[in-house]
Amino acid sequence: MTAPEPVLEGKDLRQYYTLVRGPFQKALTLKAVDGVSFALTRGKTLAVVGESGSGKSTLARMLAMIEPPTAGRVMIDGVEVAHASRHTLRALRSTVQMVFQDPYGSLNPRQKVKSILEEPLVINRPEMSGKERSDIVRDTLVRVGLRPEHLQRYP
Known part of the structure; x- marks a missing residue:
């Protein structure tokens, strides 16, 4: 039996931010999301649980195409979001949407x-x-x- 195709997939997702402190201080790298991977098939639910500041909302923004990841891939129905045309992105955005807290x-x-x-x-x-x-x-x-x-x- 063939495994069902994922409708939403994240592969090694990373979101890093550079924090500039002062003119003579070294910049810091904040790793908001670091190496998250998952595959969600139709009819299934994925729960992302963590403490405040652990990257849950950042991950959601990457999956909803609000913020591109620093590294990694987001796939929706087999289409890699980063390489999708403007027309395809519009169609994908109608299937994945954010519900703000x-x-x-x-x-x-x-x-x-x-x-x-x-x-x-x-x-x-x-x-x-x-x-x-x-x-x-x-x-x-x-x-x-x-x-x-x-x-x-x-x-």
Whole structure:
């Protein structure tokens, strides 16, 4: 039996930052992520656990294509992100997205819930009609236990 193909894969991922201290002091290298590898297959879950400052968010930013790794490779559905065309990257970004930890810093308090939920569809599915977007957003809201009137609220 053949092993399932990974949908998300990290190979020897590294993220190093150079910290410049002063004009006469040697720069320091901070190793935020150092040699992380994994392969995630469809239907499986990966938990990244660690202390504050251990590189979890940095790893997530690399996987979500927000920040390129210093070294190593990120593969999504067999496509190496670093060598992907602009068109391919756009398609990949619609499959891997970041859910930020702080809702107050992540959500625009002046934007209604409906607009916030429609935004990824506007960006990634520009051919979709407004009615189709509204229907998908409304159905999603109901699936997570919220009522349609929540769409007109602010976060």
